[in-house]
Amino acid sequence: MTAELKENYGHLLEEELLEEISSIGIFKDIPENFKMIEIGDYVSSIPLLINGAIKILREDKDGNELLLYYLEKGDTCSMTMTCCLGQQQSEIRAIAETDTRIILLPISKMEEWMGKYKSWRNFVFSSYQNRLNELFLTLDSIAFYQLDERLVKYLKEKTRINKNTIIQNTHKEIAYDLNSNRVVVSRLLKRLEKLGKIELGRNHLKVLNL
DNA sequence: ACATTAATTGTGT
DNA sequence: ACACAATTAATGT
Secondary structure, X not given: OOHHHHHHHOOOOOHHHHHHHHHHOEEEEEOOOOEEEOOOOEOOEEEEEEEOOEEEEEEOOOOOEEEEEEEOOOOEOHHHHHHHHHXXXXXXXXXXXXXXXXXXXXXXXXXXXXXXXXHHHHHHHHHHHHHHHHHHHHHHHHHHXXXXXXXXXXXXXXXXXXXXXXXXXXXXXXXXXXXXXXXXXHHHHHHHHHOOOEEEEOOEEEEOOO
């Protein structure tokens, strides 16, 4: 039994299940910015996050991206679970936000465990619950907030996820995540800088006090 | 070290 | 939204 498994899932899943996971699961290290799932892909295994973060994006018909939410350690991808069960194509794209370590589990086990382990059922359901809640937050953000507020939320979330106040992104990349365009983002960032909330640089920006 | 090129960022219309 | 200028980073010589 690996310590990293126990540390992240020990309080959620029972001992016996953890043993099974560690003997069956495949550990994988994913480099930053690696595209893990593309829209339309068929997914055949379920990832459990050990550490790092993954961003989940949706794309519209014109190819515009929109950031849905991040997965963090202790999370799993509920999209993957439905995809696997129904043999559906993925509706989302998943890209490693930071260097990330995961365990891959085969779908067959997923189903077996649903019957066998209560803690697994709970885990799956609460995972759905969590994703859904995150989605609602994002939905609210789009529906009820202006882009300037969304941008602030985005910057906050990003610094939290990366544990770093320096954001290594161009304005263009930020604009993609928010499904906006670069010029607007540049102007808003400039405004935040004048308010002393952030510091701008080329290819990066530093969050001071949001 | 310097020049060229490419990408990013700022701003006016 | 578009166009363009200014700035900076990357690359080659």
